[in-house]
Amino acid sequence: MGTAAAWRSAVRTWAPCSRGICYLGIAAITWGVVTWVEVGAWTYHYSDQGDYTWEQARNYCQTFFTDLVAIQNKREIEYLNESLPFHSHYYWIGIRKLGGTWTWVGTGKVLTKEAENWAAGEPNNRRSNQDCVEIYIKRQQESGKWNDEPCRRKKKALCYQASCRPSSCSQHAECVETIGSYRCECHPGFHGPECEDVVQCTKLQPKGVHMNCSHPYGDFSYNSTCVLECQEGFEQRGASTLRCLATQQWSADMPTCTVITCPVLSAPDRGEMNCSHLHGDFAFSSTCAFSCQMGFALMGPESRECTATGTWTGDVPHCEAISCLMLRAPDQGVMNCSHLHGDFAFGSTCAFSCQTGFALAGPESRECTATGTWTGDVSRCEAVSCPVLSAPSQGVMNCSHLHGDFAFGSTCAFSCQTGFVLAGSESRECTATGTWTGDSPRCEAIACPLLSAPDNGVMNCSHLHGDFAFSSTCAFSCQTGFALAGPESRECTATGTWTGDSPRCEAITCPGLSAPSQGVMNCSHLHGDFTFGSTCAFSCQMGFVLMGPESRECTATGTWTADTPQCKAITCPVPSAPDQGALNCSHLHGDFAFGSTCAFSCQTGFALAGPESRECTATGTWTGDVPHCEAIKCSALATPTMAQIACTHLHGDFTFSSTCAFSCQTGFVLMGPESRECTAMGTWTGDAPHCEAISCPALLPPSRGQLSCSHTHGNFTYNSTCTFSCEEGFVRMGAEVLQCTAMGNWTRHPPFCAEDGAPFLKQVLTYSSGAALVVTGIVLSGSLIALLAKRLSNREEKKKLLNPTSDLGSPGIFTNAAYDANL
Known part of the structure; x- marks a missing residue:
């Protein structure tokens, strides 16, 4: 969509319906050629996939578009009737009966009489439940007309997509759908294509008037409100509140302010008036000052001011003659x-x-x-006067006057103060001639005995009426270090005696001192024990040092100089326990101080080298040398013969805890402990071991034979060697030489000497089988076997007889090797 100028140069065109969408667009004229321009225009949509109840149809439209169609004029009806396809159940539109009134549900506006497009006889509200509206499309009769229907019936949903968007117009306008477009209906006070401009009024610039404005849409623009108020003392004429209207005019004219006046004033009698006028004669803020002529005083305010209410402050002043105090005639x-x-x-x-x-x-x-x-x-x-009289010094005068002080008829009586005696007339009278009767009296002071200063003191006297007379006062004080015992002063009384007793000066006492613990005190006293001037010297016993002053003196204030001294034991360096030892100390005068004793000991297995105890001396040193713990020694161990020794030493060679292990060379066995340890007693555990040669069984010479042995380590012990031989006529059966091994056995079984018995054996073998001979050999005694062997002459027969596989004796006596040696 373009600018507002583009809208004015465009013409409305219609596009055919396609796939449930009917377009109402704008054709723009560009260089004489008609081209289609896509704009955010109003479009119509219908449900071509199914039929819905009225509520379902509206839900469908609100879900995918804006709402059920709201038909604004008959041209739209014609367009819809031409563009939409015929459907036997027709199409739902956005009108419904709410509270008995047909209402456009999309806008909530009531259907006006002029906008009705009912078919003939409709709405008929058949069965009283026909609250929804359908439109006949391509019906043979009354095509494009409306009919009321029950809302539960199912029809096509006829929807529209609005061209108005939240951003189409400013917040100061209402977007109104038009055929193929929309327009912004401006709220009062706003203008412009999208009602974005606010109406401006002339800027208010009052003079002498206080103005307070609020501008909701900008300074001095639509709905700006200004409250105007005259300054104090001025009367306002005209509206007090002005508002900028949608016509660019203010709701009222600017008000005017007129100054408030007060009544005219005049000067008071015998007075004057001086006025100043800011806004006109005797008007608001005018001030008038009043004054009076000499001898007259202003009664009332000195000035009056004209207020905003048109009245003067204060009351009307006037001038009154100044009054003097009322006089009266003098007496007489x-x-x-x-x-x-x-x-x-x-x-x-x-x-x-x-x-x-x-x-x-x-x-x-x-x-x-x-x-x-x-x-x-x-x-x-x-009245006529006499000379003025006065009381005598230290006396009193009492007068009575009839006509004035010391005038004719006045009488004066005289007396003395306490401590004085009157000398002269006791009374005098003023005569008619202006003179007094009698002479002037006087008062003389009474005297007391003379006083003197106390020892070590001073006396200072003041005498009012003569030396040591009535009212004389003597003050007593003592020299430094002495305190007055008795009255500080004495006064001479009217009876001629002194008050109080005679004072004396006593030396000031300090608190008694005592010698410090472990110390000595020696004092000298000038004026008494521990009094002013006393000096005490302090010293400490041996092993202690004085902490504080060596002497103290009792001062005149009753305190001792310096602080109390004390004797502190002399300290020695802190000792430490020796390695492998312990330290146990006792302290008489403090840790490691004079007199402290430390005993030293060693752990088991160690011996103390040095003093067993040390004492802290008066010089701050310890007695003796520093001890130490030495491991206890055992005697050095020697290696036994034919043995080895292996030692471990913790604290030194052959000392406490040293351990020595013993072992023997091959062929010897250890007799005694395998190891020995050095004990804390300096002795070795166990007895000294030794190595003994391993013994073999003792050998005897064979019968009819000889034995010759050599013994290295003892009879028949390891490495002993024995040689066997037989007598003539006998044959050695076995090894010639046996040696004792490290295992405690001989290298061979001992041999024996057998008689040479070869012929006899042959005879025996002739009559006996080999097996019988073996059995016979088992049961025969040793001598018989020797006899049989002696008689054998054939070596082969000897082998058969002495078969090594036969069990002919116990081990240790015969061995296979022995047999081999005799074959």
């Missing part, structure tokens, strides 16, 4: 007055005179001035 006198402006007011005059016997003191007349005061002093009539 007469007063005569004249008044111009009121009794005793400005200008009044009063004259005074006295009775016989009295004299006027003061002016004879007085006048009331403009300041409200009388001229001159107060006039009075005074």
Whole structure:
């Protein structure tokens, strides 16, 4: 869609319906050629796939388009009747009876009489439920007309797609559908193609008027509202609120403001008025100041101001004559007055005179001035006077006066204060001649005994009435370091005696001191034990050092100089336990201090080398040397003969925990423990082992034979060698030499000597089988076997007789090797 000008140059065209869509578009004229332009125009749509109830039809239209069609004019009816295909059940449109009234459901507007397009006799509301409307399309009769129908019946849905969009017009307009287009109906006060421009009114510029405006759409534009109010003291004429109308005019004319006036004022009698006018004579804010002539006072406000209500502040002022205090005639006198402006007011005059016997003191007349005061002093009539009397020093005078102080008839009596005695007349009287009777009296002070200062003290006296007389005061004080015992001062009383007892000065006492623990104190006292001037010296016993002052002195304030000293034990360096040892300390005067003793010990298997204990001395050093723990030694072990030894040493060669393992060479067996350990006692566990040669069974010379042996390590022990031989006529049967092995057996079985018996054996073999000979050999004694062997002469026969497979003896005596040696 183009601009508004494009709309004006376009002509409406119609397009045929296709696939359920009927187009109402705009054909634009461009250089004399008609072309189709796609715009956001109103389009019609119908459901060509099925029929729906009225509610279903509306739901279908609202889902896919805008709503059921809302027919705006008869031209649209003609277009629809021409474009839509015929359907036997016709088409639903967007009219429904709501609350008994036919209403366009899309807009909620009631169907007007002018817009009705009912078929003849319709709506007939048959059976009272025909609340929905169909349109006849291509009906033979009354085509394009409307008919009311029950809403449950199914028909085609006739929908429309509106051309109006949320962005079609501004928010100050209503989008109205037109054939093939839309238009923006502007709200009042707005104009423009999309009603985006607001109406402007002339800008208000009042003078002397307060204005407060609100501009919902811009300064001084449509619906701008201005409230106008006159300044205080001005009366407004015209509307107080102006609003910018859609006609670009203000709802009323600008109001006018007229100043408020007050009544005219005039000056008071005997007074003056001076006015200033800001907005006109005697108008709002006018101010008038009032004053009076000399001798008169303004009664009321000094100024009045014309207010916004048209009234003056304050009341009307007036001038009154200034008044003086009322006068009266003096005692024993007469007063005569004249008044111009009121009794005793400005200008009044009063004259005074006295009775016989009295004299006027003061002016004879007085006048009331403009300041409200009388001229001159107060006039009075005074009696004849005597010289003024005074009480004697340290005395009292008591007078009675009939006509004034010390005047004729006055009487004065005299007395002395306590501590004084009167010398002279006790009373005097003023006579008619103005003189006193008698002489002037005097008072003399009473005296006390003389005083003196106390020892180590000072006395300071003040004498009011003579040395050591009544009221004399003596103050006593003591020299530094002494305190006064008794009254600080004494006074001479009216009885001639001193108050209090005689004071004395005593040395100031400090708290008693004592020697510090493990220390000594030596004191010297000048004025008494632990008093001012006492000095105490401090020292410590051996092994202790003084912490604090060596001496303290009792001061004049009763305190000792410096802090309390103490004796602190001298400390030694902190010792440590020796390796493989322990440390156990006892402390008399503090950890590792003088007198502390530390005992040293070693763990099992170790011996202490050095002192068993050390003591912290007075010099801060330990006695003795630093001990240490040495492993206890065992005697060095020697390697047994024919043995080996392997030792492990934890703390040194052959010391505590050293372990030695023993083993023997081949052919020897260990006799004793296999290992020995050095104990904490310095001894070895077990007995000393030794290696003994392994023994073989003892050999005996064979019968009819000899045995010759050599023994390296003992009779018949390992490596012993024995040689066998037989006597003449006998034959050695077995090995000639046997040796004792490391296993404890001989290398061969011992041989024997057999008689040479070859002929006899042959005879035996002639009569006996080999098997019988074997059996016979088993049961025969050894001597018989020797006899038989001696008689054998044939070597082959000997082999048969001495078959190695036969069991002819026990092991250790005969062996296969022995037999082989005799064959």
